[in-house]
Amino acid sequence: MNAPPEMLWLSFGVAGVLIVATIVGKTLAWRAGECANPVIDNLNQRIFAWWVMVALMAVAFVFGKTGVVLLFGFASFAALREFLTLTPTRQGDHWALLAAFFLALPIQYALIWWEWYGLYSIFIPVYAFLILPIISVLSGDATRFLERIAFVQWALMISVFCVSHAPAILTLPIPGFEGKQLLLIAFLVIVVQGSDVLQYVFGKLLGKRKVAPNVSPSKTWEGLIGGVASATALGAALWWITPFKPWQAAAMSFVICVMGFLGGLVMSAIKRDRGVKDWGRLIEGHGGMLDRLDSVIFAAPVFFHLTRYWFTP
């Protein structure tokens, strides 16, 4: 693959940030010495997991569209299984659940690979949403029917439909930006995850007033404002890897950060309702796939459509 030169500089930048983080983390652990400190341990686990995630992204990018579609397809699979594990479905949903995993998910990603915008943008919210209750009703079990159907539909919406809009960015025909759409996925991921990390940092340093104490006690106004402002600045500073002007990159980043924050809040409320702290145990130090993807889920479709409406013919 002919990587655009921006990709090289971006890789250096990301590797640089991770190297600095690793040195800081190891130094903190070394200074803490014998007595184990859970916060520092978790920090180092997270930094290690970041290396793994960045490496996976890099490998997927090398394989281009197919690699990226497969990577996000796998992420959707892991997310869907975490979501449905926490839902009270019944035996009568067996075939509907099988259809969600083995038809809806692969078909959605195949449609993205074929770049069939007209179908992949409605396949789940129209066709899957109609077919799943039909499959369930054929089993003849009406107990808590609406509740069960809503769970499966929303699991698909969150874990498959929304997540699949990240690789769908590859299909956007942006004039003058052909062959470089991978950089836009990188932009989205860096801004979303940067916003998460920066909100965490600002929250730890300055956090006092809680935004939604009943939903997520760790989210504070200080963390939110500091994190969103600095991640917006980070996104603006990355304008050179996008088709946007600096002010447009800033505006996009702001929308991405706000959607990411609110998405994280929604996902926290679901976890709280289901009585769990983490979605799963897939990634050491991060919880499950959904714990890492929660903010991407809400940001990806909005970023995709804003870019599509304003930057494609």
Next chain:
Amino acid sequence: MAAVTSLISNAAARIVAMGAVGLARFITGVRPDWRGCRPEAKQRVYFANHASHGDFVLIWTVLPEALRRATRPVAAQDYWGGNGLRGFIGRSVFNAVLIERTPSQDKPHPLEVLKAALADGCSLIFFPEGTRNTTDEALLPFKNGLYHLAVARPEAEFVPVWIDNLSRVMPKGQYLPIPLLCSVAFGPPMRLEPGESRESFLACARAALLALRPPGQPA
């Protein structure tokens, strides 16, 4: 010639075992949760809730390799003991202790078979409900078997094991699994106290098992 056949059969059994463990891991992403004890090479009876044919495979999967060889699932002769593929899997792959579900005069009594296996020093995977639970209740009433095992082998550790979610992955009568996450939680070992009654032992065992259920599930 017989030696060669048994060599091939052993190799096949090991390959199938690795395949079963890999498949169980891939489908259920199963993680062991050693909450009340560590995986140690002691003689143990792992007693678990029973809702799916795959239950013992899942416990077997999360045991470390060395313990797996000394741990034998207790399974029904009529299901896992035939001559076909299931028989091969039950006997050769999992080295199951096969027992009759309907005891008869001319066959050895199930309890005698289990006691013999315990006397050999094996650990067992045992389902005290006796049959698969397809109700909405968390556990069916325990049969007396667990108590008789404790009487026969009071020095063995009785470890409660809660298998979560497998009944949704593969409900009774279904053959295609849904890839949902499962977990296997091991509680603190218990023993039959001197002079303890059957009712008391079974009630303790039942309570220990129920205590391992994840929060948020209906009682």
